[in-house]
Amino acid sequence: MDRRILITGGRIADGLGGEPRSGDVLVVGERIAAVAPPGRLGAAGASLLDATGLVVAPGFIDVHSHADNAPLLPADDVGKILQGVTTEVVGNCGFSLAPAADEHRRALDEHLAQLFPPVKVRAARSGKDAAAWRDFGEFLRVCDAAGHVTNYCPLVGHGTLRIAAFGVADRPASVAELRLMVRLLDEALEAGAFGLSSGLIYPPGRYAGADELARLAARLGPRRIYATHMRSEGLGLADAIDEALTIGDRAGCRVQISHLKAMGRPAWGAVVPALRALDAARARGCAVGHDAYPYTASSTLLTTLLPPELLTGSHTEILDRLRRPDAAALLADAIGHGRPGWDNRIGSTGWQSVRIASSASGRFDGLTLAEVAATLEAPPAEALRRVLVTERLRVTAVTFGMSEDDVAAVLAHPSTMIGSDGAPPGVSGKPHPRGHGAFPRMLGRYVRDRRLVPLGPALRR
Ligand SMILES: [Zn+2]
Ligand SMILES: [Zn+2]
Incomplete structure (x- = not known):
């Protein structure tokens, strides 16, 4: 017989925006069997769960997760479920673990190693080489066999898709390459992918124009989503939103603006017209x-702080360029003077506002770029260059670059969903706390303490 659990004494939120009301919930097996006013449900054969003083809510959706690798870890990833999250949308920002092609395997490994820890562990125990999957369906079967903690809604990363089709070339896709991307995307959608994501500040996603993205997004149909980490989250925010909306219009698909924010002091306030445009x-x-996480600090790959002339080509080409004798001077010049159309995040926030979260060796974890410069006794641009070269670009950083007013304005908006954007589970170092704290922080700091949003509507999001 199915297990029966009676939850009593709590205030029940319906998840549709209504304020929580007193009542009891009967769960039979994996289903909610009944919800009723206090004392009306029979307790026969049920184990009792006393929720007095608590709120009983449907599981939350983390609409922006990078826990693609969660099923492949040796131990269960409980970072989300402990926040009340029962569903995660993974494969965001252009990074997904599939599809893959043998001829571009090395480029894909280098690309994914910037974000994900090694992903072979659990599957290796079962005797299969987990990273040997090629198509998306095969990848999903490996994950399903390993088992999930939360419901898993995978997106196909455009960066991954591009590498599988033709590597990391810094140019638009040819007709044949686009056709191959379309075929791989169609296969992934057929296998169960929920949509496509782009990361337009990262190589190779940033090498694609709106035309390529619209042609791919056109495969999604009206129900699946095109989620985008846009080309700019600074002074170019309005243009970036325009690009995303145009792609959605042309493709006829749903659009999700990922982690909406305005980075860097010159862009502060830009979220207000952005919300209006949406x-x-x-x-x-x-x-x-659109979605957001409730913090004024962001986190991403340290390479994204590089100016466009250094962040071009393949992983190896970027590294080679950073090894050249003139690289530090070029970096200092770009950050000191800016470049047209480039989000100069160090220039707009300062060297002390960028803190290294994780690095391949671990030796820089927790230090700001200003502190790294002092430690290495080098000018900051040279210190940044040296960190990237010695860690072979495998460095992530937290940047303190948003205004509290902007974060509050975005969180207060009735259409803002919460997406943690947390680092993949298993990443070492000192990652941004959002992966473990986004949902409690929204409910504690912004709903309970600051009363930015009433509890019922907040739980809906
Ligand atoms: Zn992103
Ligand atoms: Zn992300």
């Missing part, structure tokens, strides 16, 4: 959503 798009019938 509302206007919704009013004219665009199916566009």
Whole structure:
């Protein structure tokens, strides 16, 4: 017989935006069998769970997760479930663990190693080489066999898709390459992918124009999503939102703006017109959503702080360019003077605002770039260059670059979903706390303490 659990004494949130009301919940097996006013449900044969003083809510959705590798870890990843999250949308920012092609395996490994820890562990125990999958369906079968803690909604990363089709070339896709990407994407969607994600600040995603993205997104149909880490989250935010909406219009798919924010002091305040533009798009019938995490610090690959002339080509080409004798001077010049159309995040936040979260050797973890420079007794641009070269680009950093007012404005908006954007589980070092704290922080700091959003509507998001 199915296990029966009676949850009593709590206030029940329906997840549709209503304020929580007193009541009891009966769970039979894996289903909610009944919800009723206090004392109405029979307790026969049920184990009792006393929720007095607590709120009982449906599981949360982490709409922006990077826990693609969670099923492949040796131990269960409980970072999300302990926050009340029961569903995760993974494969974001252009990074997914499939599809893969043998001829571009090395490029894909280098690309993914910037974000993910090694992903072979659990599958290796079962005797299979987990990283040997090629198509998306095979990857999902490996994950399903390993087992999930939360419900898993995978997106196909555009960066991964591009590498599988033609490596990391810094140019638009040819007709044949685009056709191959379309075929691989179609296979992934057929196998169960929920949509496509792009990461337009990262190689190789940033090498694609709107045309390539719209042609791919056109395969999604009206129900799946195109989630995008946009080309700019600084002074170019408005143009970046335009690009995303245009791609959605052309493709006829749903659009999700990932981790909406304005980075760097010169861009502060830009979230207000951005939210207005998104509302206007919704009013004219665009199916566009957006998400955010409740922190003023962001986190991403340290390479994204490089100016465009250094962040081009393959992983090896970027490293070679950084090894040249003139690289530090070029870096100092770009950060000191800026470049047209480039989000100069160090220039707009300062060397002390960028803190290294994880590095391949671990030796820089927890230090700001200003502290790294002092430790290495080098000018900051040279210190940044040396860190990237010695760690072979495998460095992530936390940047303190948003304003509290902007974060509050985004979180207060009724259409903002919460997405943790946490580092993949198993990453070492000192990662941004959002992966373990985004949902409690939203409910504790912004809902309970600051009363930015009432509890019922907050639980809906
Ligand atoms: Zn992103
Ligand atoms: Zn992300």
